[in-house]
Amino acid sequence: MDFEPSDTQRALLDALGTLLSRHAGTQRSRQLAVRGAYDHELESELRAAGFLDLFGDSGAGPLEATLAVERIGAELGAITPVPHLLVLPALGLPVPEGPVVLADHERSGPVRYGREARQILTAGTDRCAAAELSPDEAEPVPSAYGHPLARVVPRRAEELAPGTAGTMVRWWRVGVSAEALGMMQRAFDLTVAYTKDRTVFGRALGSLQALQHRLAELSVLLEGARWLTYEAAFRGATAESSAVAAAHTMAALHRLTRETHQITGAVGLTREHDLHLWTLRLQALRAELGGLRAHRRAVVTSRWGVAAA
Amino acid sequence: MEFALSEADAAFRSDLVGFLDRELAEGWNRSEHGLGSAVYTDFSRDFVRTLAAKGWLTPHWPKEYGGGGQGAWQHFVLGEEMWKRGEPRGPQYMNVNWVGPSLIKYGTEEQKAALLPPIARGEVFWCQGFSEPEAGTDLAALRTRAVREGEGYVLNGQKIWTSYANEADYCFLLARTGSVSDGRNGISVFLLPLSTPGVEVRRIDGFVGAHSFNELFLTDVRVPGNCLLGEENKGWDIVRRTLAYERVGAPRYARAARVLDGLADWCRAAGLLTDPGVQEQFGHARALCEAARVLVHRVIDERAKTKEPSPMAYQARAAMVQAERAVGDLALDVMGSEALVEQSPGDAQFRNSLGAGIAAGSYEVQLNLISRLILKLPKE
Known part of the structure; x- marks a missing residue:
């Protein structure tokens, strides 16, 4: 057991941090959000630097790719890091340029970057189906939640090999957990910093025990989510470890959204304050794969071998 | 980062599980006997002597004090497997986890010579x-x-x-x-x-x-x-250290997870485990048990590297409380009045879970310490 990052992992995250400080972050996110645009430039930089190849890289692997997804989430990278860094490599599929949509056959609804995406991967009961998307058929929908959303209609679906749906869903669970984790940590840090600076009734907001305990409980949830996610990636996204990581992370997400906004008060509800950049985008992650309830039921299916409800 | 036991530690766990399967009668668990009951305590007196004879009572102590000189992970694996089975060592876990280590660190040679060997042989309770x-x-x-x-x-x-x-x-x-x-x-x-x-x-x-x-x-x-x-007048330092050992010394999530498995069996037999609402509650409780496990493992990793105990232990202990409570609540929610029957799978867990946030430093104290030492929130 070793809970400390290796030298390789440190170096990799340092390099990624440098790249993201130039090509992502709050300012860039705000600029792109105005146009509802996918960040092709960031994707291209990540590809050129080899970050899209981490999953199968002999010097790195799925855990390193997961750490990178977390970091991209934290820096509000306007790309689709989960399919690019985890799901497509896990399925042995090429990683195309531009956004890729992940979907599951049980649920329909608007998807992130649906208008720009040319490819959609849908998890069936056993196999995945890969399909093209046509921009003519995408129907953008208005949304205040940060990501450009659209309803899409897949065309010319190609069925992949048996068992691929399981692989896709398990890595998707790890990926959405990692992405959420990076975003949640930033929202949390921002809120903690706010409670130290903000004075109420002549004392720092963060000195009130009623708030301290809630922030402390959030930190426990976040740390649990962090290590469960890393462990799931290390274990190759087994059915149980990936479901447990997603269930715990999404439970943390629910709580974090409420608490960060409650504690930062009205200023946290403004566009001027950065908090919403993470908390609104997080809600799209919350909806994926059926959300918290579905992740929890998947824990039961994998742990105790019962059919999905 | 690596999330697997070393080969030696994994082999130790496997030996230990085999031994416990043989030594502990079918169905042994604390809920049937009751913490502190005569049956439970008598059983643990004999059991720890058997463990001591195998060198598994104090494997992590230095050899000169009757230990096996093993690492922190073997000691921890021992605790995890014991708690899964209702802690058949009884009060001995305190001796081996922190009374002994405190004596080793702070005791005089005379105190060590007099007090450590009986603990290592499993002959005394503290x-x-x-x-x-x-x-x-x-x-x-x-x-x-x-x-x-x-x-x-x-x-x-x-x-x-x-x-x-x-x-x-x-x-x-x-x-x-x-x-x-x-x-x-x-x-x-x-x-x-x-x-x-x-x-x-x-x-x-x-x-x-x-x-x-x-x-x-x-x-x-x-x-x-x-x-x-x-x-x-220097006792507080000793206690601070002692409590750092105790906060994660009893891996209660391991027992809670085992109880949860038993509750899943019960629900399956009752035809309840396919109910979506029941499944969600199980998924919630299982995730909390797993989160507690991984946070405790993080503390053990720190200990294995012989670092000074850090405040991460407070997060681990808070997570354990959350896990124990979730399993206790689930027991009552899914079993209904069957959980009120003495010695039912849910009964002991629920009653134990009421004390989970009280023993070894209250849940609120853990939250205070996290606020102050990890989040660095101001006092005033």
Whole structure:
């Protein structure tokens, strides 16, 4: 057991941090959000630097790719890091340029970057189906939640090999957990910093025990989510470890959204304050794969071998 | 980062599981006997001697004190497997986890020679004399006094909530040697034989276990100077360290996870495990057990690297409380009135979970410490 990052992992995250400080972050996110645009430039930089190849890289692997997804989430990278860094490599599929949509056959609804995406991967009961998307058929929908959303209609679906749906869903669970984790940590840090600076009734907001305990409980949830996610990636996204990581992370997400906004008060509800950049985008992650309830039921299916409800 | 045991540690776990499968009668678990009950305590007395003979009672102690010189992970794996099975070592887990290590760190050679070998052989029970009627969560407010008299001390006062005091041979006792205004700086640790005249143990009727609470009355208890552990008035440092061991020393999530598996079997047989609402509650509880496990593992990793205990242990312990409560609540929610039947799978877990956030430092104290030491939130 070793809970400390290796030298390789440190170096990799340092390099990624440098790249993201130039090509992502709050300012860039705000600029792109105005146009509802996918960040092709960031994707291209990540590809050129080899970050899209981490999953199968002999010097790195799925855990390193997961750490990178977390970091991209934290820096509000306007790309689709989960399919690019985890799901497509896990399925042995090429990683195309531009956004890729992940979907599951049980649920329909608007998807992130649906208008720009040319490819959609849908998890069936056993196999995945890969399909093209046509921009003519995408129907953008208005949304205040940060990501450009659209309803899409897949065309010319190609069925992949048996068992691929399981692989896709398990890595998707790890990926959405990692992405959420990076975003949640930033929202949390921002809120903690706010409670130290903000004075109420002549004392720092963060000195009130009623708030301290809630922030402390959030930190426990976040740390649990962090290590469960890393462990799931290390274990190759087994059915149980990936479901447990997603269930715990999404439970943390629910709580974090409420608490960060409650504690930062009205200023946290403004566009001027950065908090919403993470908390609104997080809600799209919350909806994926059926959300918290579905992740929890998947824990039961994998742990105790019962059919999905 | 790596999230797997070393080959040697994994092999140790496998040997241990085989041994426990053979040694523990089918269906052994604490819920059937009750914490502190005569049956439970008698069983653990014999069981720990068997463990000691195999070198598995104190594997992590240095060899010169009767240990096996093994690493922190083997010690931890031992605790995890024991808790999964209802902790058949009984009160011995305290001896091996923190009483012994505290003696090793702070004891004189004479104290070590006299007190460590019986622990390593599994022959004695220790209890923990910390809480008092007016000092629980705010432990530094304790009032039991130790006054010097010649070469020794005279102890007067009262301890409460002392698990196993009815069976223990010794008490790891805190008493005030300085003045009350000294707060933490006036406290010392005494290694008190409970057979000393003036010590009286009274039972408190509780409902978490058969006999889990006691009061300890100390009236003019005279002890020699060699009962003092470490320096006079420096007991708080010892306690701080001791509690750092105890916070994650009892991997309660392992038992909660085992109980949850039992509850899943129960629900399956009752045709409830396919119910979506029931599944969601199980998924929630299982995730909390797993989160507690991974956070405790993070603390053990730190210990294995012989770093000073960090505040991460408070997050781990808070997570354990959340897990125990979730499993206890689930038991009552899904089993209905069947969980109220004594010795049912849900009964013991629910009653234990009521104490989960109280023993070994309250849940709220953990949250205070996380706020102050990890989040660095201001006091004023």
